[in-house]
Amino acid sequence: MSILIENLSTLQNVIYIISSMLFITGIKMLGKEDTAVRGNFLSALAMFIAVSITLVNVVNPLIIIIGISVGAIIGSVIALKVKMTSIPEMVALFNGFGGLATFFIAWSEYSTTPENSFQYILIMLTTFIGGVTFTGSIIAYGKLSERLTIKKTSLITKLFTTIFYVSLLYLIYSTFFTDIFEPNFDFYLILIILTLLGGIFFGVFGCNSRTWHL
Template sequence: MGIELLVNLSYVAAAVLFIFGLKMLGSPATARKGNLVSAIGMFIAVVVTLLDQSIIDFKWIVAGIVVGGAIGALVARRVEMTGMPEMVALFNGFGGVASLFVGWAALYGFEATTFELITIVLSILIGGVTFSGSMVAWGKLSERISGKAIVFGGQRVFNIMLILAILASAVMFTLSTGPATSIYLYLVIGLSLLLGIMLVIPIGGADMPVVISLLNSYSGLAACAAGIAINNIILIVAGALVGASGIILTQIMCKAMNRSLSNVLFSGFSAVSAGG
């Protein structure tokens, strides 16, 4: 009880630091300090989590942190200033895939209730869309794939079918038991990765910053869903905070470009209908 209470109180402190950090990031004078405040919040959250008694084996944790930290630090230091937006897209994609795996891993070790299964499938779905969408955004910005809007006939119908297929496999996943579960699980993973690609390819390279901001919001929601799945309050709070502030930032960025969000998201499709 003692340690659990300490962990949860530290999570509250971390959430407060995230909120102040975001607030300070919004003003030029305090922005750099705000980023530091938010980083301290993250540091506290990670360190107290290591005190959690359910963690009995540290070797894989250390390996993951060392490898991830080294890659992250190296890439962040090397990247050119002009390459920043695509760097954010890449990092965001990694965050998304991490939430996907956290949700997936939550399937093992305990009997999940239907509600938990729903949150698991949500974290996998949103995490998958975030990952593949971010990778496409990164590819477009770094010109590894064409920055032009990629559209084809029947795209809208295809996307609607895809969403229906995801819904169907998600429902089947939450209802199924035994070996069938993993078949629907892989279906949800595969289809959500495909959906992420389909959502971003019809959008032109110039609109990518807005798309990245939206995907950033998604990665927050994925973390939030993963948090409910594994019953961790800081994931829920911080994820919801990023999800909400991300979607509002997306709106503001659209407004600054004199466009509406739906205008950006469906620009590729309207180009098709305008073209014939």
């Protein structure tokens, strides 16, 4: 049995290598006008292969099937129904959802006790990056769809800039100056909240609808 599992995991890794080759070729083709459509298809194929081979050793298919179906329906409806002119903010929204997924993965990893300090550092950084991506992209979505206007000199901007720096300091403090290996929810909760609020800073500064070529 153990030999079988070992072989399966080797096979999975070989297929991951093949799918990363397809991804790279896909991006390369996406950069030239005449091959762009095929490039996009190729990278979608690579994604399909990578996801399928991961699903081979599935233990509890129900939550995965429900999760993927709900995501597929919501994603497809948004992508196909939305007006052509509001595509930029949709891309921002999708990017935010990707960040949120990363954030949840890191959170879940945190609650299953990290094995060593390096893993601990990675989990903290991933939480931060995922959370910042999510809230930053949501603000970018609001600004691009013109539902939200924030002036760069306003009080809100100053407030969130401060929160961002505080969150960065807390990240550094919590990652490098503490040795907490047992999940400590209160301590981690502060990081989560600061990270999510701090991400707004990127949305306020890093997005300008005039920079889009569409």
